[in-house]
Amino acid sequence: MSDRIFGGFGLLLAIFYIWAASIIKDSFMVDVVGPRAFPYIVGAVLAICSIYFIVRPDDEPEWPAFRSFSEIVFATAVMLLYAWALPELGFLISTVFATAYLTWRLGTEPLWALLTGLLTSVGIYTVFHLILGLSLAKGPFGF
Amino acid sequence: MDILSLLGNGFAVALTPENLFLALMGCFLGTLMGALPGLGPANGVAILIPIAFSLGLGPTSSLILLTSVYYGAMYGGRISSILLNIPGDEPAMMTCLDGYPMATQGKAGEALSLSGFASFIGAFFATCGLVLLAPQLVKIALLFGPAEYFVLFTVAFATLGGITATNQAKSAFAAALGLGIAMIGSDSQTGSQRFTFDHIHLYDGIDFLIAIVGLFALSEVFIFLENHKSKNTNQTITPKVGRILPDFKMIGRCIPTMARGTGLGFFAGVLPGAGASLGSFLAYSLEKQTVDREGKTFGKGDPRGVAAPEAGNNAASGGALVPMLALGVPGSGTTAVLLAVLLQLNITPGPLLFTKNPDVVWGLIAALFISNFILLAMNIPLVGLFTRVLMVPTRILMPVVAMISFVGIYSITGSTFDVMLMVGFGVAGWVLRKLDVPLVPVILGILLGNQMEVNMRRAMTISDGDWSVFFSSPLAIILWVIAIAGFVLPMIYGRRIREGMKNTDAGV
Structure with a gap:
């Protein structure tokens, strides 16, 4: 069943892709094939494969139970939040919390997780910013 | 000898203190x-590309650093195979079969030093093979026109699923997905905006590094988040290494084994769609067929069962560089990531690389030789240090990996949108992995998409819109035959080989 849903989704994607390719505007330069031909081929391959998934689906994969599934949803949310927070709070503060969250969810005691977060953040900051000179996100406090 | 003088120049490049230091660091990392476990060569190199790039290293230096990481990861995979019975990366799977039994018999030290030596033999001779074979392949590649190149890219996608592909439709879907993503941004030929929907972040297309780090490294973190409760992640077994000094008698007895493994592995590496996992599998099975027909000692801690797959997988990793450097078409996930390194540095691999940037190619090859010796030195006496790293619990390691991925992407793009896009790729990678859709064709599609299209359009411009140009030269027809065979054969023989792999695995 998962494969069938996936195939249906793929088919929608293919249709959308071919539609999006059909509205590509020509520019003042032109060549024989034009900018739409290759995307049409790609869209067609996507569509054919998707139909195959619907007709001949594989065995059902092992989807995680609801709890593990919500773990992934929350982890994604935290990572997105982290990406948003980087320029707002700066690298050091955001990283402490993001690392602490992940470490905690992977089975570390909350306090130890916070400590790991702190050490990871400072460690990465020292190695990558202070020693190697990479530019990390600067928050309102300059770190 | 032309090759020798070129190689000499290469050594001059690679032996500068800076490059030597980078090789050392690369080998160690x-x-x-x-x-x-969980951090394979492809992940490792993927995470380090943006970092190497934002450090502002030159092309040769970055390449030396990252290929040393590549070779090093191939050496390192065996350590956890032997000590914990968990392969550190996929190609090291076969090393578990005899390596772990040796460790339980208290011979872990011997197994580690023997496999380190076997890795060295495999990688060293494969690098020699690379030196000899790549220039020959370049001569053939110079005959390629745009039409042949287009077909060659098709060959790469058709064979990428490899002999062990479970569902070729899924490989094809993955490739199309990657190619589709590559089309986003302004068209290189005419400048039309494609699939950007007037979104300013998409005008330049999607940076392949974001896709690679998201799909490889972050999806691994998600897989781990999902599985950590069911698996026992807190390893309580303290691996005992025992004596580390190599047993030269044992190594001597294993030399024919290593020779066979190296040959097979190199062959498997050069072939498109085979790669290191198949290299080590073939080396192990052949060895078992030759010396232990009744299955008396193999699987119970036979040293030859450790030497063969290790020589095989390291030889394959050297062999896999041949098509990547000479044709610009990688045959495996890890070499696809190395291709990303080259593209990021604005170096187009392929036949012209050898004439235009000989210092890069030969410096790289010389660096491979040097890193081999560094790795041999590092892996035999220092193996105790690496075993201690295995004690770091994954629940701390994985978040660190995730954060380093974020640091790398943020430091090159400096944009929140790109970091969020990477998270999106991570989730997509997790879903695709669950559905058994391979990720390597996606990456390769993103990397090669534009070149593939450009070659198609050039060929069509030359032929003035006649599609038969793709079937007009004998070379193109041969390539089509290879592509079709590579796509269809796994459907017929794939099941048998996969079952063979599984049985050997279960038969321990």
Whole structure:
């Protein structure tokens, strides 16, 4: 069943892709094939494969139970939040919390997780910013 | 000898103190990443590309650093196979079969030093093979026109699923997905905006590094988040290494084994769609067929069962560089990531690389030789250090890996949108992995998409819109035959080989 849903989704994607390719505007330069031909081929391959998934689906994969599934949803949310927070709070503060969250969810005691977060953040900051000179996100406090 | 003088120049490049230091660092980090389960060579190199790039290293230096990581990871995979019975990366799977039994018999030290030596033999001779074979392949590649190149890219996608592909439709879907993503942004030929929907972040297309780090490294973190409760992640077994000094008698007895493994592995590496996992599998099975027909000692801690797959997988990793450097078409996930390195540095691999940037190619090859010796030195006496790293619990390691991925992407793009896009790729990678859709064709599609299209359009411009140009030369027809065979054969023989792999695995 998962494969069938996936195939249906793929088919929608293919249709959308071919539609999006059909509205590509020509520019003042032109060549024989034009900018739409290759995307049409790609869209067609996507569509054919998707139909195959619907007709001949594989065995059902092992989807995680609801709890593990919500773990992934929350982890994604935290990572997105982290990406948003980087320029707002700066690298050091955001990283402490993001690392602490992940470490905690992977089975570390909350306090130890916070400590790991702190050490990871400072460690990465020292190695990558202070020693190697990479530019990390600067928050309102300059770190 | 032309090759020798070129190689000499290469050594002059690679032996500068800076490059030597980078090779040393690369070897160390690579071994570390290879040894840690869940962080394979492809992940390791992927995470380090943006970092190497934002450090502002030159092309040769970055390449030396990252290929040392690549070779190092291939060496390192065996450590956790032997000590914990968990392969550090996929190609090291076969090493578990005899390596772990040796460790339980208290011979872990011997197994580690023997496999380190076998890795060295495999990688060293494969690098020699690379030196000899790549220039020959370049001569053939110079005959390629745009039409042949287009077909060659098709060959790469058709064979990428490899002999062990479970569902070719899924490989094809993955490739199309990657190619589709590559089309986003302004068209290189006419400048039309494609699939950007007037979104300013998409005008330049999607940076392939974001896709690679998201699909490889972050999806691994998600897989781990999902599985950590069911698996026992807190390893309580303290691996005992025992004596580390190599047993030269044992190594001597294993030399024919290593020779066979190296040959097979190199062959498997050069072939498109085979790669290191198949290299080590073939080397192990052949060895079992030759010396232990009744299955008396193999699987119970036979040293030859450790030497063969290790020589095989390291030889394959050297062999896999041949098509990547000479044709610009990688045959495996890890070499696809190395291709990303080259593209990021604005170096187009392929036949012209050898004439235009000989210092890069030969410096790289010389660096491979040097890193081999560094790795041999590092892996035999220092193996105890790496085993200690295995004690770091994954629940701390994985978040660190995730954060380093974020640091790398943020430091090159400096944009929140790109970091969020990377998270999106991570989730997509997790879903695709669950559905058994391979990720390597996606990456390769993103990397090669534009070149593939450009070659198609050039060929069509030359032929003035006649599609038969793709079937008009004998070379193109041969390539089509290879592509079709590579796509269809796994459907027929794939099941048998996969079952063979599984049975050997279960038969321990």
